[in-house]
Amino acid sequence: MARQVDADLLIIGGGGAGAKAAIEAHDLGLHVVMLVKGFLGRSGCSIFAGNLNWFGPPGDGARPRSEAERQKQTLEFLAKYTHYLGDQEYMKNAARFTFDHFYPWLEERGLYILRDDDGAVVVDLPHGTQAWATKMGMSGQIIMDMMRKEIFRRGILVLEETAATSLLTAGGAVVGAAALDYRRGEQIVVRAKATILATGHSNYLSLRSTGTREGTAAGWVMAFRVGCALQNIEMQWYHVSDVAWPRSWMRLHLYPNPLPGTAHQTRLYNRDGELFFDGTSVPRNPVPYIMQLKALVQQVRAGKARLDGGYYTSYRHIEPEVVRGHIYQTQFVEKLGLDPLRDVIENGVTWHMNVGGIRVNGQTMQSDVPGLYVAGSVSALVTGGLPNVMYDGYVAARHAADEIRGRPLPRLDQSVVERDLARVAAYFRTDPEGRLLPAQVIKRIRTVMWEHMNYIKSDATMRRGLERLQRIRQEALPRMHVGSPSRRFSYDWIEAVDAEDMLDACELMIRFSLHRKESRGGFFREDYPITDNARWLRHIVGRLENGALRLEELPVDLRYAKPAEEVADFFAVDY
Amino acid sequence: MVRATVFKFAPDVDPAPHYETFEVPLARGMRVLDVLEAIREDLGQPISYRWLCGVKKCGLCAMTVNGRPCLTCWEPAEPDMIIEPLAGFPVIRDLVVDRDAVDARLLDVDPFLHRPEDQPYRGFPEPLSGAAMRRAGTMMNCIECLACVSACPVPRERFIGPAALVQLARWAFDPRDGADRAALAVAGGIAECADCGDCTAACPAGIPVKEIAIAGLRELCIRSGYPDAGPAPQEKCRLVVPRGRDR
Structure with a gap:
């Protein structure tokens, strides 16, 4: 029998969005319960946030900017970052929050934004787009450690190493969630007046990913199953300059674009030692990540690089004090016995962020299903960013608090609860025929996605990927077993649940991708190598109807920034 | 292989x-x-x-x-x-x-900024220099992995341990902080530290735990009128290590 916990507000996820929501809701007087699949503030994608959006505050003496100018720069940047699929009204509000709330709220509590010895905030030159907490590459970890402690200080109930396995509905509304505490081997039911889903990016779907084993798309799938719409989930966002090896360091990002205190950016060289990318040569785009990706594709097609290696980052032309003093990654390069000022470092592509996600109202963070709010990068509003996701958490908590104040706890639908508990319990099996650890099945899924749904893809590769995923579903899922009869810290158990969620998410992602017949930013199809704003600057939205996926296209918010081209060669545009 | x-x-x-x-x-x-x-x-x-x-x-x-x-x-x-x-x-x-007991001690050092009443926060970005934050910044490299706690030979009953002292030093070294960090260091048993340096050797973040965190806190304690927090005599090192926990 599952333990039941009651809350005013349930928050699923312990990254920036969930943590900010928890603090805000608690301070508004709500009884908050958090479910965290890993450790609060130590798992998920927020700790990987290396840069913080800056664009200069209004009174920054070094680089004075008007509010309007700052907003325009931020919007252009985020619009390109999201290939013009982001919610622009939302982005405007989040940019304002960044300076009005995010930075002062954290700094008042002790955050240290890197300064030079004269006290000026260290930024990239000449644009001044980013700032850093202590060092480039450390911002998220430092901020999330602060958030973790702020939450424990408040005595908020945090259930760590406890993964939500489904959202529970009653009468058409979300009334809580079922969860698995894999540390204790115990199923839990949380009943709540409102729920905020904040499970972060879903990039552990491919063999090379910046995210780690928690980022399995459970958030997308849980929301989809209760009737939420997913939007633009075909839009995977990649990192080009993550290290090729060792394996666990694949998420170590050798930041290619704005570097602290210098106008230089890293350079990329191909197999033959030819320079093929330097961000400073991309005019009018201060953060040309996407151009780096497009440049790599051309190298791969010319046989001069591979997606998983054979090309290299160089810091040789960058000031030694920047490389040694301001960049977290330097120590890793040195640990491999390389000299970052002399040697080049081999890179590979990783799946990094999602542009798309769960479709929500960007003003309230409400989903399509009553009782469910969505915050952070699991939603479709923008491509992550720690200030943005904290804005989401802040807004979601405030709207949820207004909605549920004075309301009684909802009634659970026991048949729904029992069905989900039984589904998860059934995965704890020790002796099916031809045993496979769930970790082995997950690796197979990620391999299929790497081989067939990678950055370079086509109708044919994606259909082959779908076939292989369907075979895994039929042949491998029934063979999954947990490696021991012990229920203590059975990560196998939660991975078995994850494997099924990942198959659902990957199949959905491919079906969305087959629908979009163009190339755009992080989405490239060899069979449609044009960016077609006239036809495809549209959201692709899919929801579950009568047990099947129904796709539709909906208009995009372009009120503040829009691309100049109607139709363009994919490699010619900088978004 | x-x-x-x-x-x-x-x-x-x-x-x-x-x-x-x-x-x-x-x-x-x-x-x-x-x-x-x-x-x-x-x-x-x-x-x-x-x-x-x-x-x-x-x-x-x-x-x-x-x-x-x-x-x-x-x-x-x-x-x-x-x-x-x-x-x-x-x-x-x-x-x-199970890290819970040691994780809880990381909160015992009051790991929050306490600004002096006469120096309230006046908005972002506040006046602060990189040089003034350098020592605190080194402490911020701590990821609380607890390798130092595992390496430390001093029994935990009277000693809060090296990881908590690094967290304490992080705030003690911050020029914006006005809390009595010396009192917390003494209450955490900083005098029990054997000065063996095993914490520094174990730290994957390269933090000079003994040389900067603990030594800096000791200086602060002495300045604040807690002379007993001073460096342990050499013989103490020899006495404590063999009696330490089974490693």
């Missing part, structure tokens, strides 16, 4: 701990964590362990490797390794330990 002998123990089903040996191909630059991943994903052999980032941010993959505490995502695999749970912590299962 890499040969890894791994500690296995599920207290609810196993009568006693035991070891199992696995062999996996040595990959380029392979870390200890990569070996564990290969044992599960490629050999299909179950082992329970924690990791949440792979790049020295989460601080949760610390274990004992060939008798020394280490962060497994950071240290390279060796041809022959014995991998055991982080010493000095209760085992939940296999290589997963």
Whole structure:
């Protein structure tokens, strides 16, 4: 029998969005319960946030900017970052929050934004787009450690190493969630007046990913199953300059674009030692990540690089004090016995962020299903960013608090609860025929996605990927077993649940991708190598109807920034 | 090939701990964590362990490797390794330990900025120089992996431990902070520190725990009128180490 916990507000996820929501809701007087699949503030994608959006505050003496100018720069940047699929009204509000709330709220509590010895905030030159907490590459970890402690200080109930396995509905509304505490081997039911889903990016779907084993798309799938719409989930966002090896360091990002205190950016060289990318040569785009990706594709097609290696980052032309003093990654390069000022470092592509996600109202963070709010990068509003996701958490908590104040706890639908508990319990099996650890099945899924749904893809590769995923579903899922009869810290158990969620998410992602017949930013199809704003600057939205996926296209918010081209060669545009 | 002998123990089903040996191909630059991943994903052999980032941010993959505490995502695999749970912590299962008691002590040092009443926060960005924050910034490299706590020979009953002292130093060294950090250092038993330096040696973040965190706190204690916090005499080092916890 599952333990039941009651809350005013349930928050699923312990990254920036969930943590900010928890603090805000608690301070508004709500009884908050958090479910965290890993450790609060130590798992998920927020700790990987290396840069913080800056664009200069209004009174920054070094680089004075008007509010309007700052907003325009931020919007252009985020619009390109999201290939013009982001919610622009939302982005405007989040940019304002960044300076009005995010930075002062954290700094008042002790955050240290890197300064030079004269006290000026260290930024990239000449644009001044980013700032850093202590060092480039450390911002998220430092901020999330602060958030973790702020939450424990408040005595908020945090259930760590406890993964939500489904959202529970009653009468058409979300009334809580079922969860698995894999540390204790115990199923839990949380009943709540409102729920905020904040499970972060879903990039552990491919063999090379910046995210780690928690980022399995459970958030997308849980929301989809209760009737939420997913939007633009075909839009995977990649990192080009993550290290090729060792394996666990694949998420170590050798930041290619704005570097602290210098106008230089890293350079990329191909197999033959030819320079093929330097961000400073991309005019009018201060953060040309996407151009780096497009440049790599051309190298791969010319046989001069591979997606998983054979090309290299160089810091040789960058000031030694920047490389040694301001960049977290330097120590890793040195640990491999390389000299970052002399040697080049081999890179590979990783799946990094999602542009798309769960479709929500960007003003309230409400989903399509009553009782469910969505915050952070699991939603479709923008491509992550720690200030943005904290804005989401802040807004979601405030709207949820207004909605549920004075309301009684909802009634659970026991048949729904029992069905989900039984589904998860059934995965704890020790002796099916031809045993496979769930970790082995997950690796197979990620391999299929790497081989067939990678950055370079086509109708044919994606259909082959779908076939292989369907075979895994039929042949491998029934063979999954947990490696021991012990229920203590059975990560196998939660991975078995994850494997099924990942198959659902990957199949959905491919079906969305087959629908979009163009190339755009992080989405490239060899069979449609044009960016077609006239036809495809549209959201692709899919929801579950009568047990099947129904796709539709909906208009995009372009009120503040829009691309100049109607139709363009994919490699010619900088978004 | 890499040969890894791994500690296995599920207290609810196993009568006693035991070891199992696995062999996996040595990959380029392979870390200890990569070996564990290969044992599960490629050999299909179950082992329970924690990791949440792979790049020295989460601080949760610390274990004992060939008798020394280490962060497994950071240290390279060796041809022959014995991998055991982080010493000095209760085992939940296999290589997963219960950190709760030590994590709680990290909160005992009041790890929050307390601005003096006459120096309220006046808005972002506040006046602050990089030079003034340098020592505190070094402390911020701490990811609370607890390798130093595992290495520390001083009994925990009267000593809050090196990780908590680094966290305390992080705030004590911040020029914006006005709390009585010296009192917290004394209450945490800073005088018990044996000055052996095992914490510094174990720290994967390269923090000079003994030389800067603890020495700096001691200076602060002495300045604040707590002379007993001063450096331990050499003989203390010799006395405490052999009596320390079983490592």
